[in-house]
C-alpha cells in the first residue's frame with residue numbers, strides 16, 4: 001500500500017465519487033471517507049514510517065500530501081457549486097408570493113340570542129328598571145312555594161324540570177327571582193332579570209329544554225293593570241317598532257291576579273300575525289303579604305317573556321333549535 005499506484009487508485013476512487021455526488025451532504029461523506037481522521041488517503045501517512053529509506057519516506061509523504069490537496073481542491077470546488085444550487089432551491093421552495101391575496105381574518109359576531117337580550121336590557125333599563133340576577137340552580141321554594149303554588153298544584157306539572165335534590169331545581173322561570181328580591185328590597189321597586197331557564201320538555205320546533213326568559217316587576221302605591229299595559233306597550237314599541245300592537249287575554253299563573261298572556265303584532269316584523277310573548281298580571285296579594293308588604297298600601301305588576309322565540313319570529317326562522325346548534329353558517333347571518 002505504499003506505491004504511487006496505490007495512491008492513484010484511491011485518488012481515482014475519490015474523484016469518481018466526487019463526480020457522481022449530487023448533494024453537499026454526499027460530498028461531506030466522501031471528504032470524511034478519504035480525508036477525515038481515519039479516511040483512506042489520510043491513513044496512508046501512517047505508512048510512511050514503514051518505508052526503509054529517508055528518500056522513499058519523503059517521496060511517499062509528498063505524494064500523499066499532493067493527493068490530499070488534489071482531492072480536497074476538487075471537493076471544495078464542487079461543494080461551492082452544490083451549496084449554491086441547494087440554497088437557491090431552498091429559496092425557491094420557500095419563496096413568499098407577496099402578490100397573493102391575503103387570507104381575510106374572520107371576525108366573529110355576538111350570538112343572535114345575546115343580541116336580543118342586550119336589546120331587551122337597553123329597553124327595560126331605559127324605562128327605569130334595574131337589572132338583577134339570581135341563581136340558575138334554584139331552591140325549590142323560590143321557584144314554586146314562594147310564588148304561591150299550593151302544594152302539589154297541577155300548574156307545577158307544566159313546568160316539570162331537572163331536580164338536583166329534593167330542595168334544588170334548575171329554575172323553570174325567571175319569576176323565581178321575585179322572592180329573593182322581595183326578601184331584601186322594600187318597595188317602591190322596579191327591576192328586571194334575564195337568564196337561562198330549564199324545563200323537562202318534549203323538544204320540538206318551538207320548545208327547548210334550555211331557553212331564556214325575561215321577568216320584570218314593579219311595586220309601588222297604586223300600581224294597576226293600566227301601568228302594566230302602558231309599560232308593555234312602550235316595551236313592545238321600542239323592541240319591535242312604532243306600529244307594534246299588543247293583545248291581552250286572560251290566563252292563569254299562581255303568582256298573579258288577574259293574570260294575562262300577551263302577544264305582539266307588527267306588519268313589518270311578524271307579517272301582522274300575533275306572536276305570543278309571555279305572561280303577566282298584578283302580583284298576587286298573598287305574595288306581597290308573605291313578604292311583609294301591605295297589599296292595601298302597595299300593589300305591583302309582573303311580566304315575563306321568552307327570549308328565544310323573538311328572533312325566531314323576527315327573522316322567520318322555522319326551528320328554534322337552530323339557535324343552539326352552533327352552526328356558524330347559520331349564526332353568522334345575524335350581524336347587528
Ligand code: FA5
Pocket residue numbers: 172173174175199201206207208209211212213215253256276277278279280281302303304305306307308309
Ligand atoms: C312563565 O314562565 C311565567 N313565569 C311568566 C310570567 C311572569 C307570568 C310574570 C306572569 C307574571 P310561561 O310558562 O308561559 O310563563 O313561559 C313564558 C314564555 O317563555 C313563553 O311565552 C315562551 O315564550 C317561553 N317558553 C316557555 N317554555 C319554552 C320552551 N320550552 N322553549 C322556548 N321558550 C319557552
